[in-house]
Amino acid sequence: MMVVLERESLEPALVRTRHFKLPITLTAVVVLLGLLFALSPVTGQSVFRIGDGTSVALDDVRLPSAATTWVVWTIIVLLTAWTWVDAGLYRRPRLWLPIVYALLAVFAFLTWAAQDGGVVPVAGTLAGALSLSVPLVYGALAGVIGERGGVVNIAIEGQLLLGAFAAVLLSSVTHSPFVGLIGAMIGGVLVAFVLAAFSIRYLVDQIIVGVVLNVLVSGLTGFLYGALLAPNEAALNSAATFDKWPIPLLADIPVLGPVLFNQTFIVYLMYVIVALVSWGLYRTRWGLRLRSVGEHPQAADTVGIRVNPTRFWNVLLAGAIAGAGGAYFTLVSVPQFTKDMTAGLGFIALAAVIFGGWNPIRATLAALLFGFATNLQNLLTVLKTPIPSEFMLMLPYVVTILAVAGFAGQIKSPAADGKPYIKA
Template identity: 55%
Template structure:
């Protein structure tokens, strides 16, 4: 009896030790980046310089004076905030608790502000313009992250987000050009993403082909088809096939006049407003409805879901299609919301960064939004710093989004556990 009673206790102690060891990477990374911010951004620069941040655009209804802060002092204070968060994360890990997502978001904001204060020292940037550029670059990432989340919540890994974004961008531009109506092009975009998702679902859900391989093949297929059609039709017959135009920016009365956030959030194209609605609906549907409970059950324990009467593979199939439609909308933003025409490979790896945003956001819509905004900010920062003549090499800023992706996936956001049956086909016994 003693031996039987002792074994579970030892097992529980061992499991607890494993869990604690597994989570130490988060406070360690917080501490390393906090010290980096303190030394590089705060202690090394010369004193006496100031950083200026503009808060208003020229046509804003309410004009705010720019904020000027001492560069060195502000960077030191923000770095100390990062170190304080690292200390709190260490204490949480010592107690065996999960590092909350809001803590990671706060750390990221403090580190980014410290970097901005250091890089803008002696110059001035418009914070509102920087945030507008950030949101513009984040919209396709958010749609792509929601696409991946819809599939992975049911256990289907979607590597084909890049292809779905590109297909949505292509078909929306072509249809809008031929019909002469941007709204028809916008309707065609989710259809393009849905078609690519249908191929993915057929091979992975119905025929149990390796999900990673199918996703990679679809990316290459869409890339090849769009490049071929661009060279044969869209480029030589641009006026007919590739001149869709762009949606105008729409101002929401009163809300667009709020200082700083008003011009950023409420002076946008219709696609951005659709994104706001989609994010809210996705969060409510996943965590507040019976449908969401079934979707999460399929991803966590498909056998139990099957026993409860849920058609596991049908749920997976439909969710992959739904995700493809969302990715198609994200692709439409490239042609109908930002550029005004289609160009080859215009997604430029956004689908893979969207996957990283989904992981960094812990497979939740709100978390994916914040992660995508962080990636968009890192991408936009290269042009902002180039305008003010920052001494930071442009090559480094080009690498920043991808370095951020590596750090995020490597464990910057704490314990990341995907759905238990993610990537595994379900064969009903």
Template identity: 60%
Template sequence: MTITGDAVVTTPPSAQLPETTVIRSWKTPIALAIFSVLFGVLLLAAPRTGETTFHLSTAADVLQLPEILAPVMPTAWVTLVIGILLTAAAAYFVRAFGRAPLWIVAAYIIVVVVGFLTWAAAGGTVPIAGLLAGSLGLAVPLIYGALAGVIGERAGVVNIAIEGQLLAGAFTAALVASLTGQPILGLLAAAVAGMLVAFVLAAFAIKYLVDQVIVGVVLNVLVAGLTSFLFSQVLQPNAATLNTPPRFDRIPIPILSEIPVLGPVLFRQTIIVYLMYIAVALVWVGMFKTRWGLRLRAVGEHPQAADTVGIKVNATRFWNVILAGAIAGIGGTVFTIGNGIAFNKEMTAGAGFIALAAVIFGQWDPIKATLAALLFGFASSLQNTLSVIGSPVPSEFMLMLPYLVTIFVVAGVVGKSRAPAADGVAYVKG
């Protein structure tokens, strides 16, 4: 109510601004605090002496960077203190704004990993360039799978069958490339194989309204069984002809490949990796800057509204699931022609499910999902590196490391993450 001269003006309740409620998610600071405590207990229970050497350059680099010598326990304790400060910062942001920003989580992971590496490699040498190159190599199929998952779920279809699409792509690429001697033909065949698996998913989930998760699980089992049977009955007896795939050559990009540390990692790669860079950029631009992306997100968020403005909901979903299958199929080539490795039974080893975790961690955003896939790839590469340098960490824990990281980021860090509103919901017109 306001008084102007002799007039009294009453503000109606409908004109008053409603109070906003801030929903706080404490999962991130709690998870970071738990890991800080565990790291601190590790340092107290198993102190180590000496120095750790971080080797930054490779022998082929034109510019050789000096090695970094880090005293083990002082470095580890300093990183722990920084991690505790970042945990406190995460708690402050949650209290003030409702959630912790992603950069705090990223900084915490980097700092604690440096401290853990220093402790684990005491007296040894950590090849940073090799560690990062391995991370990218292991992350490439995850990134392709995550892009497929983002496209499918943004369109409203849960693509549990990413694992099957990766496996079909790996099998087909090895077979076709072995027969023709042309890895590029294997790449194209892998895309077609992924599309065929996605076609079955789309037909049953969209046309016949079968539960999408059930269809995806069945397809994973079907592809695993079919490729294992064909491997035993066809590929293995004729391995010289049918299962000796050539590999793509590495193509260094002039100037960029000479950048210290990152140059050899990012720009001395095969065509599969360069296609991945292009795919990530195209999917992000297309999803958020084009008419195609607007229609894609509309059918995943509110299919009824999209239908009223003339968008063919089921057709849009169908063709985008097929596109996602092609991308995932190309990702499967990394397991065979990407590295010149013969196909083997179930060689994708759950990569499709980790890609799904990257989709959730990345909040259904192509760039964030890519970063999440890189994190999982780094966890796998770290496992391999620690095994090579003779880390005191038990080998059983090393094998669990990628999956522990997956659980940590999805259950403990992501916080409240909302999927597209119509994700997994079949649409029936009228």
């Protein structure tokens, strides 16, 4: 009698996962917006001021507040339902959907806030959001470079703060904002050097080193401010700042022209750095080696890549970029240094790294989102909304928490991120 044995398949079983974080987050937001619109009825008209002072005159857009708010809210309800259907059918979240959802939700919220003839200056709001986002973008890029190489850069806050201090000091002494910018980059490199030395060379826990450095820089700059800058404010704490350089033709583009192309040198430098890091990380030998030591350092070592030196120099590069972001505080925003003036933005930049999936472009977009949320609290104060002022101060951090809670579980950090490499 012949017995036929069925051969077991050697193919691995396909594991299907439902992604519920995004629909849960969007549902929470849409419920909160619905309650807000229902408990505070919308009346009158909302005005969106499109004109921006360029040669092209654009009329204000006037919308019926109640009808516009509820129509847009209905659309985002349908988008939320779409995410639940995708989750039920084991589909991965669509990238465009949360972006469209966020734009519509913000539009509905601003329409509600500007009811009864309130005016939303579109160009001014975007310009303010970009201004507040610049240090976040620099910090996020520094975080991406560090963590792509396997080093968690918790010390972004300290790099921003020491960069701001060095920039105002050197710019005040030399009366040159460019010297201040170079000094800020050196300040960021100094913090990064300590981080790299202790975490890579001496194998100290990277998180602990980063936290200690933030506290150390905060105390050091606070002491130097009181002992050095405050008594000599005119000579040492009065920086020469960057002026705006409008780019011909591009600065005359309606709405976006003045926002993007009538900026200072540091903002234009940010555009260049974002482009270079985004291209270099995926298109050059530098980027390949950086990603290899962050994903699989043992394999990188076997093909001749020096893992720890590669990590070390890239942490210093990240520190220089973060230091340049710190220079924005004292060479563009205000010409003076104050104690702890970065106000925790380094940690928000780190959240942008996670939210952006350790990708330079996405991390930049996340930083712009958080900058917009920070600027939104100023706009809502001007519009005199009934929202308590305490919530206004919480708004950027609430947006950060919602963003990271809703998306961080769907992405993976570099495999060797935060893990020291000991050569066998």
